[in-house]
Each structure stands twice: as C-alpha cells, then as structure tokens.
Amino acid sequence: MDEIDERIVEIMTADARTSFRKIAKELERSPDTIINRFQRLKDSGDIRGSTVVVEPRKIGYEGMAAFHIDVSTSGECKTDSTSILKTLIRMPNIIIAKDRWRPRLPRNRRHPRLRPPHEAQQGDSRYPRYQKHTNRSMGRWRRDMP
C-alpha cells in the first residue's frame, strides 16, 4: 500500500459512495488509476466490502448488547463453537459474531466465587470460568441473500 491507496481508503471510509472521478481529481490521478487501485484493494482483501451506517435508534431500536457465550467442548453436551457462530449470525439482529480467546487470569486475581474446587473437572458447568474454550478457524461467511 502506498500513499494513493491510503488516501483512497481514507476518502471512502468517510463516504463509500464518493465517485471515482472526484477521488481522481483530489489525488491528481486518472479515474482509471483510482478504479484499478480500488479493485486491487478489494482483491487483496484489504477492503472487505462497503456498507451503509444505519442509526438503530431511528428504526425503533433502543439498545445494543454484547453476549458472552461459553461453549462446552467436553462432556455430554459437546459442541463446537464454529457451528454455534454460524447459527448465531443467521439470526435476525445479530450483527457480529466472533470467537474469542480469553487470557487466563493469574490465580490470585480470579474471582474467589468462581474459583473451582480441586475436585472440579474442566468443563464443569457450575464454574463458568473453568469452561474450556476452543478457537477454530473458519472462512469468511456471508449471510444468504434474502
């Protein structure tokens, strides 16, 4: 990425609908150059797409929330987080879903209430902190077109 690419990204971040002609004029390059650069940025995955920013309050939503979901990876109810993510992102009003990696706290900083007794096994549902997490890789996944 050079300075031209950076400027294109900057301009389009502020307004994705800026015409290539206008960007070209501003950067003193030909519109073709800008079109080629934009295509290259998309092909390389630097730019994953573009979207419209909707104000949730204006369409009847009062709040947003983040949920943390513990996935049990052992025992009877074994599941994998990838399939859970795929199910979640298909649900209406779920805008973002991701695996996470939670840093393990040093022993003395764990909340005493959540510290499992010695006999507890990993995956013991009574002790959420003791759940094992998996982080699996997956391809980019887009919701099916409605």
Next chain:
Amino acid sequence: MKFDETDVRIIRNLQRDARTNFADIAAGCGVSVDTIIKRFQRLRRNGVVRGTTILLDPRHFGLGCPASLEISVEPVRTPLVVEQLRRQPGVVFCTPSVGEQNVFAVVVLEGMNELNTLIEKIKALPDVRDVKTSIWVEDILLCPENFELEGLRGVAA
C-alpha cells in the same frame, strides 16, 4: 409522509454494497432514479442513514489485535471515562452499558504489547475499578444486513 418499501430496499441494497448504482436499485423497485436519489437524501436528512463506509480488514493494516473491553467504573464517572476513551487512538467504539460492567469498548491495536499498554493506561484512570478483556480471534463474522428494518415501515419520515 412515511417510510415505505422503497426506503427499506435502498437500505438493504446499500448494506450489501454501499456503491450500488442508484439506477439498479430504481430498476428493482420499479421507480425512477430521481426517486431513489431523493429518498436516499431524505434518509440521510432524517438521520436514519448516518453515512456509508468501507469495511477494512484490520489485519491487513498491521492491526492484528482486535479486542473488546468491559470496564467497571464508579457510576458517576462513567460519562467522563467514555469521553476519554473515545479520544484514545485505537479505540473504535465506546459506549456506556448496563450490566456487570458499565463501559463497553472495542479496540483495534497492533499487538498484545500495545493492548497491554492501553489496558494499563485505562486502569490508571481515576475511578476505574477493573478492565475485563476478550481478544477476538480468527475471522470476525460481520453482517450489517442483519438489522431488521421492518420497524422502519410506517414510521413518519
């Protein structure tokens, strides 16, 4: 004047690709390009549409460490802490929240060292009690089009 099916269609199209030609949207709706342009301007004027933007892959820009932070703050100091965080480079989203923690923030940083530095900085702010961190791994699934827009229909423009 109310929002109707055409408004919803404009937003749906632009959610998938903000650069969609207005002519294509017009053809899909069976109305003129002028109508689409006017409707889009109205959506912007009313604040339903705040703008358009491109979606970048932070990892391609040397930012390999996206994370969310949940911060416990003395309740009276919440607005101040949110304000301070919003000015902090690397913080892309910050909001007061209801729940166990009262501030939620999303940060995108170069790596673990930078994240650690930022967390220490936040912890050093007056009245910040605790910072919980989760680092996002692998691909982030993002579906801006999952917003249900049905509520918009019938809302006065």
